[in-house]
Amino acid sequence: MKHIISVLVENKFGSLNRVAAMFSARGFNLESISIGETEDTEISRMTIVTRGEDQIISQVLKQLNRLVDTIKVTDLTRQPHVERELLLMTLKLSKTVQHEIFELITVFKGKVVDIKQKSITIEVIGSPDKINTTIDIFRPYGIKELARSGAVAIHRGE
C-alpha cells in the first residue's frame, strides 16, 4: 500500500542524502521525495511517498526516526491531510489539436505558462493520482518533456 510520510529534518547539508541513502541501503521503495525549508529556517520538511506492507512501513518509520538529523516523522496516510504535486509539461502544438488541448487544460484546472509556435508548456497541480491521469490524457497529443515535483503534503488544520 502507498504511504505518504512527512519528515521534519535539520536543515543541514547531507540530511537529504542520509534519508535517501537509508532507503537504498535497506532496500525500501522510494517513489518520490521532496524537501524544502519550513517556517523555521533551521528545519526542512521532507515529503516521502513509499509503498510497502505494514511491517515494512513500520520499519521505514523507525529507521527514519533513528537518523539523528530527523526531528519528527509522521505517517500522514491514515490522517486527514492535503497532498499536492506540481506537473510542468511541454506538449507539441498544432492547429488541429490546439482546441482540444485548451479544453483539457480547463478540465484539469491547469495553466498555460509558456506558448510558442509549435509547443505549449502547462502547469497542473493536484494529487499524484490526478497528475498521473493528466499525463495519461495528454500523452496522445505528444509530450515533449515533463517534470514532476513529487508530492508535498501537510496535515489538515484543526
Place this chain on the structure above:
Amino acid sequence: MHSSGQTLNGSEIFFECLRRENVEYIFGYPGGSLLKVYETLHDVKDIHHILVRHEQGATHMAEGYARATGKPGVVLVTSGPGATNTVTGIANAYMDSSPMVVFTGQVPSSLIGNDAFQEADIVGITRPITKHNFLVKDVRELAITIRKAFFLATTGRPGPVLVDMPKDILNSSCVFDFPETVDIRGFKPTFKCHINQVEKAAQKIAKAKRPLLYIGGGVISAEASEELRTLAIQQNIPVTMTLQGLGAFPGNHPLSMGMLGMHGTYWSNQAVNKCDLLIAVGARFDDRVTGKVDTFAPQAYKIHNDIDPTNVDKNIKVDLPIVGDAKNFLATLLEVMPENKENREPWLAEINAWRVQCPLTYSSEDDSLRTEFVIDEVSRQTSGNAVVVTDVGQHQMWTSQFYTFINPRSIITSGGLGTMGFGLPAAIGAAFGIKDRPVVLFCGDGGFMMNVQELVTAVHNKMPVKIFLINNSFLGMVRQWQELFHQEKYSFTDLGDSNPDFVKVAEAFGCKALKADNPESARLAITEALAYNDGPILVDFRVVKKDMVFPMVPAGGSISDMLLARLNPKTMV
C-alpha cells in the same frame, strides 16, 4: 589544562575536549592534514597516543578497548587513505554496537570537492556505517561537535561516530567554550521501559511453563548482568546467549545453556524450538541466530526488549515489544515480578536430557592437536577469567563452545560484520584497557595475516597479549562450507604452501614465540604463555586441518536441519 574563555586554536581545542571526555588513549597515525594536531600532541602528557601501523588496526584497537572497558574508543587518522582505511573498523563497530569516536583530518575547507591531494569524502563514505557523522565547518563548532560525537557514541545503542576536521579549522582560533550539556532534538532514545509492558511481561513469565531467556550483547553494554543473574535464578529460567551475549550470565551456572544459533549448542536450539515463552533482551534476532524465521521458536510467546526500536519486529514479529534500556527493563521486571510458583523442573530436566543426548565433544583418540582442546585447556588454565578476543572463523565458534565465560566483557569478537583481521588489534586495544586480567587472543592463520603489522604495536608497547594462533593452514570455515555444501572443491582455501613460518615472523617483530603440535606440548606452551608478561607471546598451534564445527544449522535452515555429524564419543560438558 586550558579553561573555557581562553582563545585556543583548533588543535588545542581538540585535546581540551578529549580531556574533558576523560579519554585515556588515542589510537592513531599522523599525516599531512593532521600536522597541527600532532604538533600540539607532542606536548600533551595526560592522553596517551598509541601509534598503530595501519589505520584499520587503530579502529579495531579502539573497539577492543571499548568492548573491554565500556568506554568509547578513540581513533585519530589523517585525510584520504588514512580515513578510508578506517572504513572496515567503523563498519565492524556499527554492526556490533561498540562506542567509538573516529577523528579524521580533512583537506583545507577551500579545497574540499576539488579532488585535492589526499582528499576523500569520508563523511559521505561512512554515512551508512556510522551512527552519525560530522564535517566541522567552523572552529567555533569544533567543541560542541566533539561533545555531540561522544554523547551520540555512548548514549542509547552505542555505535561509532566520525568527526571530519579540515586542516584550516585545526589551525584557526576561537574562544574555547566547552558545553557541559548537550541536547540533540532529533536524538532522544527511550531509556525507561513502559511500565505496563513490563508488568505484562512479568505476568507472562510467572505463568510460563517452559520459559527461555535469550540474551544478547545489549545486556553487557547496559551493564545489566547482575539483574539478569537475579532474575534467572529467582525465577529458575534457563539462559541462552548470543555470541556477543556470552558472559552476561556465568557459563558455569547450571542455568547457563551457552550459545544458540548456527553453531549454538544442541540443547539451546532445541529449547528455542520447544519453549512456550521467549524473553529476548538486548538481542536482535540475527539470521545466524534464527535460521529460517518461519520456524524460529514456533510455540513461544515472544517478549523483546531492546534499546533500539528498529530491532523490534525487524526479522521476527514479536508479541510484546518493550523498547528501553536492558538494565532498566530487568530491574523493573524484578520489582514487579511475583514470586515464582511454576514448577520448572520438568522443563529443566528436558533440557538436561538434550544436553546429555548431544554434548559438545571433540576427538581425543590420537595424539594430534585440536583447536577445541587448545581452547578448552586455556579456559581451564585461566579459570574462565581471561578477556578472550577472537578473530573470525572456526576458532571463533569453537571459542563460543569450549571457553567457559564467567563474567561480562570477557568475549571480544567480530560478530555482525565477521571481520577477519579484527582479532590481533582488538586484543591489543583490550590489553590497554584491562591490566588485571589476562588478555587472550584466538586467531586463525588466515586472519592473523590480515593485520599482522600490529604485532609491532604490541611489541613496542610491551602489551602482554597471549596470541594463540590456531594454525590449520586453511581458511577453515570456508573449507567447512566447501566440504559440506560445495562438492569438496577447496578453492583457494589451502594456505599450506604459502603460509610463512609464524614463529619466525613473530621473532622478526621482536615477539616471543613458541610452537606446539600435540596436546602435551600445547598444554605446556599455554602455561608458559600465561605466565609471560613482558610483552606479547605467540604460540603457533599446529592443529588438524579437517575438523569441522558442529552442531551446525545450515544457513537459512530450521532447527530440524541441524547437523550433528562427526561427533565423537568423548563427552565434554
